[in-house]
Amino acid sequence: MKRYEQVVQTLAQRIEQGVYRVGDRLPSIRALCREQGVSVSTAQEAYRRLEEAGFAEARPRSGYYVLPRTTPSVLPKVSRPAQRPLDVSQWDQVLELVRGTPGEDEMLMLGRGIPDLGAATLRPLQRLLATLHRRVDARGLNYDSLAGSRELRQQVARQATTSGCLLHPDDVLITTGCQEALSLSLRTLTAPGEVVAVDSPSFYGTMQILKAQGLKALEIPTDPQIGISLEALELALEQWPVRAIQVTPTCNNPLGYTMPEPRKQALVALAQRFDVAIIEDDIYGDLAFTTPRPRTIKSFDDEGRVLLCSSFSKTLVPGLRVGWMAPGRYRDQAMHMKYVSTGASATLPQQAVAEFIAHGYYERHLHEMNRQYQRHRDILLGWVERYFPAGTGVSYPQGGFLLWLELPGGIDCVRLNDRLARERLHIAPGSLFSASGKYRHCLRLNYAAPLTASIEAAVQRVGETVMAMQEEQAALVS
């Protein structure tokens, strides 16, 4: 056995024994040399091999980190939705998730889409908000202009260059959260009874817009690593009168994948060929773990066919309700829809976010958050591996702070939630993410906030409850 092979073996054993846990930073090259009495090149070779074997990954200017073991962990399967236009249901379950104020009822909501609100890099935002509200003049109390404050539209347009988009401030419309951007987009493009193609699973908020507007969801099979199946989409476009395609292609909620750029480009081409609009939800896009962040579909669109929707609810805080859209060639109709929906958006939060970006705080915050979320992803992957039954499928998010699990053996996550409620735990059942309540055997977990011991204990309880349900099921069958 060569010297570096011995080092690899030692490190691999320690990882397997849990000396180093998923998401931990491994010793630096220097430290490893000292500890093992080897040369720098031997240590480097050892890490290269460890990386090849899937035990660790290098992060630029930071070091090597323990990866979740990829061998036993299984990806969720490619989804197989109905592939015909369906009415959307599931409102009762969504309401259960969104009704309450977190904390108010002491329920530990493990599945909600909320970022880390305690992050230190958010503090300048609070300072800006306090200052603006102290110094507020009549303009700050008045209706803002309908499209939104010019300063914020300018910052949004500048920021969009990081995703390959060339936007003019006048291309941007400020909205009351991404939810309003999505609602306006759908109202701009469709009339009741019409069909919208969606990736699947898909954000329940969008699903419920379809329901409220009397639209039909055409759920397209979606791969947990590369997104919506273009092949299936093409067939669907041939077969059904699709009015719009709605996708979340970057750091997808709930699956965490990012569509590879060539596929994004191909999606635009497909939309052109069938002359259909695309609603691109990019709300998690700035939380990608790669730098520069992936391009938007919009950045490949030179016809104004893509309505890009986003907000600062995941990248900063949701409570301000500051979102935006770039509705392309549909700007005039979108503006009318915006006016009748809520009029101008609130004035001061727009100013605060604009200044936060202008001062460079946003970039810094993203940088910190994306490191944190990536670390947390790995830790949560480790917990899932440890506490959930073998055969549990689990996503491998490329950004954001949401994990998707696919439970083996037909466990029903709505029933799981009922059981967990006794322990004041709550997960987001997969059925929320489908028009017709598919994915009941799936669930979504959040890893944004610090993964404390009590969260680990909660994840462990969820895993144990799943296993208990499995055993009960097995007992019934036998």
Add this chain to the structure above:
Amino acid sequence: MKRYEQVVQTLAQRIEQGVYRVGDRLPSIRALCREQGVSVSTAQEAYRRLEEAGFAEARPRSGYYVLPRTTPSVLPKVSRPAQRPLDVSQWDQVLELVRGTPGEDEMLMLGRGIPDLGAATLRPLQRLLATLHRRVDARGLNYDSLAGSRELRQQVARQATTSGCLLHPDDVLITTGCQEALSLSLRTLTAPGEVVAVDSPSFYGTMQILKAQGLKALEIPTDPQIGISLEALELALEQWPVRAIQVTPTCNNPLGYTMPEPRKQALVALAQRFDVAIIEDDIYGDLAFTTPRPRTIKSFDDEGRVLLCSSFSKTLVPGLRVGWMAPGRYRDQAMHMKYVSTGASATLPQQAVAEFIAHGYYERHLHEMNRQYQRHRDILLGWVERYFPAGTGVSYPQGGFLLWLELPGGIDCVRLNDRLARERLHIAPGSLFSASGKYRHCLRLNYAAPLTASIEAAVQRVGETVMAMQEEQAALVS
């Protein structure tokens, strides 16, 4: 001539000569005794006669105030809209009014629906906002609960007792402005193509919702003093498949009337008879010049048939976008519509408004504003009498801060606006307030903020421009 008659004559002359102007407080009884060398009972008798003759009005615990001369001033005529369901147009003109940020383009917007944002009694709101934003914790940054903060719903429910409404906090849904409340109400009740009966003229924001949702407006004749014609409405309900009645019965925008209570009650009875819902816009209701404020239609409804919509945009400030609705028996659907429209409303502004009310600042602010607005109404009525052509019809608002003028001789207010634009003045042309652009010879003026010399000059310029247009027209005809 009796002694008191001499005093009356003296005072009347001074008023006619402009020594005392409309809205001015006349000398106190004591001062009048001293000045005229008369007894208290003579001074009292003089004021009684002056009041009878329509020169002045008594305000409790305050004194006598000069009234606009009622003899020459003409009320606007009862409206005569089309009385068949129409598609709504006029978006371009509405956009012109709402697009810009006031101040940004140095246009003096004489017609916008904006309260006095410089009021001293608003300062505690700014203090509360600053404090809340300085002390903000994770809850303040997070999504609020979907129905809105419990504290604010409690305050809204309590406040609603002043309008005779018994609401439970759970009956209240916080919205992003009254605009969202109206949008949600209409989406809850109707589907595209259906018919909504409205008072006429009617707030352009609601008209544009009808347009955006593909609804048809059935405009009902409306009296400038007592509101929608119940007789005409009854005929319309017999003739057309009306899905909802939308009215602004208290301190109406734009006409300023308040429907007498028996008529409000009769409207509920009519809605019951035809089994149709009422959307009641009460956004100006707390700005009535009488104490206690008039009752809402909702207060006469024991079937949950009325969806009450309001906000703090006129009573406090519009830039916070805090509104609410009490959707009665339609609560569940309204909640769903709220979720898909914008999700939960912004968190901190709700807390600020709740505390503002709880601390009694709201009552105090209303008290001050309503005195101010009443005073301003009288002053503006005086200016209109002085600067506008004879035969100009003018409303006599019972609350709020908006005046409606009906110009004689077929003057077109859209053209008037074009002329005024050269002097950077802008009025709200009456055509905004009709589905099909009726009321082009009418316009709306705002008297909320201090009526400075430059506003007087602007009103004078509007009057002069109207007269110039009249002369040009006369020259053309002859």
